[in-house]
Amino acid sequence: MKIRPGRILAYIVLVVLGLVGAAPFLYLAILSTKKRIEILAQVPPKLSFSWAQAAKNYNEVLFSQGMLSFTLNSIIVVSIATFIAIVIGTPAAYAFSRLRFRQSEQLANTILSMRFMPPIAVAIPLFLMVKAAGLQDSYAGLVLPYVAFSLPLVVWIMIGFFDEIPAEIDEAAMIDGCTRVSVLWHVMLPIVRPGLVTAALFGALFIWNEFLVALYVIDSRGFQTISLGAATLVSAQRPIDWNIAATVGVVTVIPILIFSLFIQRYIVRGLTVGAVK
Amino acid sequence: MSIAAAAPARFAFGTRDEPGRAAWILLGPCMLYLVVFSIYPLFHSLRLSLTDLTAATGTGNFVGLANYRALLVDPQFWNATWNSAILVTCSVAVQVVLGVALAVFFNLHLRGAWIVRGILLLPMLMTPIVVGVMWRALLNPDWGVIDWAIKAVGLSPPDWLGSVEMARVTVVLVDCWQWTPFVFMIVFARLQALPQEVFEAAQVDGAGPFVTFRRITLPMLMPAIVFATVFRAVDAFRSFDLIYGLSYGGPARSTTTLSFFAFQNGFQFQNYGYAAASSYMMLLILAVGTTILLKYVQLRPGTSR
Numbered sequence: 001m002k003i004r005p006g007r008i009l010a011y012i013v014l015v016v017l018g019l020v021g022a023a024p025f026l027y028l029a030i031l032s033t034k035k036r037i038e039i040l041a042q043v044p045p046k047l048s049f050s051w052a053q054a055a056k057n058y059n060e061v062l063f064s065q066g067m068l069s070f071t072l073n074s075i076i077v078v079s080i081a082t083f084i085a086i087v088i089g090t091p092a093a094y095a096f097s098r099l100r101f102r103q104s105e106q107l108a109n110t111i112l113s114m115r116f117m118p119p120i121a122v123a124i125p126l127f128l129m130v131k132a133a134g135l136q137d138s139y140a141g142l143v144l145p146y147v148a149f150s151l152p153l154v155v156w157i158m159i160g161f162f163d164e165i166p167a168e169i170d171e172a173a174m175i176d177g178c179t180r181v182s183v184l185w186h187v188m189l190p191i192v193r194p195g196l197v198t199a200a201l202f203g204a205l206f207i208w209n210e211f212l213v214a215l216y217v218i219d220s221r222g223f224q225t226i227s228l229g230a231a232t233l234v235s236a237q238r239p240i241d242w243n244i245a246a247t248v249g250v251v252t253v254i255p256i257l258i259f260s261l262f263i264q265r266y267i268v269r270g271l272t273v274g275a276v277k
Numbered sequence: 278m279s280i281a282a283a284a285p286a287r288f289a290f291g292t293r294d295e296p297g298r299a300a301w302i303l304l305g306p307c308m309l310y311l312v313v314f315s316i317y318p319l320f321h322s323l324r325l326s327l328t329d330l331t332a333a334t335g336t337g338n339f340v341g342l343a344n345y346r347a348l349l350v351d352p353q354f355w356n357a358t359w360n361s362a363i364l365v366t367c368s369v370a371v372q373v374v375l376g377v378a379l380a381v382f383f384n385l386h387l388r389g390a391w392i393v394r395g396i397l398l399l400p401m402l403m404t405p406i407v408v409g410v411m412w413r414a415l416l417n418p419d420w421g422v423i424d425w426a427i428k429a430v431g432l433s434p435p436d437w438l439g440s441v442e443m444a445r446v447t448v449v450l451v452d453c454w455q456w457t458p459f460v461f462m463i464v465f466a467r468l469q470a471l472p473q474e475v476f477e478a479a480q481v482d483g484a485g486p487f488v489t490f491r492r493i494t495l496p497m498l499m500p501a502i503v504f505a506t507v508f509r510a511v512d513a514f515r516s517f518d519l520i521y522g523l524s525y526g527g528p529a530r531s532t533t534t535l536s537f538f539a540f541q542n543g544f545q546f547q548n549y550g551y552a553a554a555s556s557y558m559m560l561l562i563l564a565v566g567t568t569i570l571l572k573y574v575q576l577r578p579g580t581s582r
Contacts, residue, residue, distance in 0.1 A: 091303040180303065
């Protein structure tokens with residue numbers, strides 16, 4: 001490719017795009033190493049870096065304010081909920097992909113449309129149910145609603161993956177004496193493993209940032225999730241200590257950064273299953 | 278197919294060629310779960326919306342459609358509806374245009390572009406509340422770096438979150454920062470999957486880049502664009518946590534969307550009946566909206582278009 005002015009312009013645009021995407025994070029990271037007063041006094045913030053102040057901020061946020069344990073809570077709740085959603089969602093997706101019974105189409109569409117349900121429409125009843133079951137302030141009180149939130153997405157993604165596997169494979173196995181259920185277990189699951197990973201990643205992502213139900217269900221600090229913890233930390237204290245708020249922000253970004261490295265391979269399939277064929 | 282014939286008739290799930298028992302085993306747990314934790318709460322919500330339940334008065338009395346009648350004459354409700362309409366329309370329009378432009382741009386396959394694609398993935402994974410707080414820092418009128426940059430080039434920065442008109446614009450801008458990459462990723466994936474022969478043929482026929490885009494690329498991208506539009510529209514309508522972090526509905530309720538309105542009634546004022554009624558109005562709008570949209574898009578993947 002020859003070097004042309006258009007090409008140079010394109011690279012400038014590319015760099016600008018990268019900056020628009022990354023600069024807000026960098027700004028947050030810089031603020032998270034400052035004293036509260038420095039943020040107000042230095043505009044723009046100096047690029048000097050003080051280990052001591054950074055350590056102080058992160059120590060405050062991770063341990064004193066409990067963001068580390070909030071992160072662990074999120075990991076526990078989201079992992080359990082995602083696992084349950086995969087276990088009960090995968091067989092359902094398989095059934096929708098293979099069995100054509102009366103109203104199967106409408107039933108599938110009903111489940112899939114639940115992906116669009118505003119959490120606000122079910123948050124209060126879910127809260128009342130959780131309260132009636134005595135599960136306020138517990139992992140179970142979050143896991144139970146979260147499975148319901150991620151289930152439609154898991155079913156949706158898995159249908160896409162099952163549809164790609166030729167039905168002849170099932171038929172061959174069934175002629176060999178397998179039942180539907182054993183075909184799913186012994187034949188399909190090994191083939192559809194990338195689908196399971198995609199569904200798990202996106203199902204987890206769908207509930208990782210959930211905030212509304214957690215706001216109702218969780219009262220004590222011990223069971224706060226990462227989004228709820230971040231929300232209470234940055235909105236409870238007014239006026240905000242901006243160095244602490246920025247540190248909270250960076251702490252929430254780190255798991256996402258790690259997650260995004262895993263998700264790169266699956267992102268296109270996960271976002272577009274059904275849209276791109 | 279002989280297996281189907283052997284299945285006992287009483288287990289039939291309206292099947293044509295499969296044993297119904299398998300359908301029950303495979304579908305049962307999922308359906309049961311969703312009935313208990315999605316369908317039942319929805320009905321419960323409907324029942325709540327017909328009562329005057331608040332957190333203070335434990336037993337809600339049946340009040341019929343009073344909540345709905347009150348909503349329809351509540352100026353705050355119409356304000357929130359209007360704000361939602363503005364937010365959804367403006368953000369989705371901007372995101373679709375920019376997302377398609379980005380997809381075409383990244384189709385140039387510049388060296389190192391994959392790094393920028395990776396960066397653009399991050400905003401949409403971020404906790405919306407943190408996105409809101411982060412932008413409040415960037416746009417801070419006293420020490421925010423964006424205002425400083427605008428002043429440095431001799432202009433005066435707008436009052437991002439301080440004035441009624443500008444706050445709406447700011448919410449749209451931040452939503453676009455977070456979600457344009459979503460449209461881009463979907464459209465870009467489709468663009469990558471298009472058959473190259475078509476473009477070669479267009480080139481042979483002497484079509485310029487503009488005509489090629491208008492007549493060939495855009496129509497072939499349409500399914501992906503529609504898909505992305507539907508998802509973004511519904512998610513922008515549902516979301517309230519960005520607002521929670523960014524503007525908390527203000528100033529003067531100028532960024533109070535329907536979700537935020539329902540949230541405030543339910544959580545802050547603990548007016549459960551009224552909140553349930555407003556969330557049912559949202560569901561109604563969603564149902565009407567998606568019914569219209571679903572005439573153009575197929576929800577279910579895999580079935581033939």
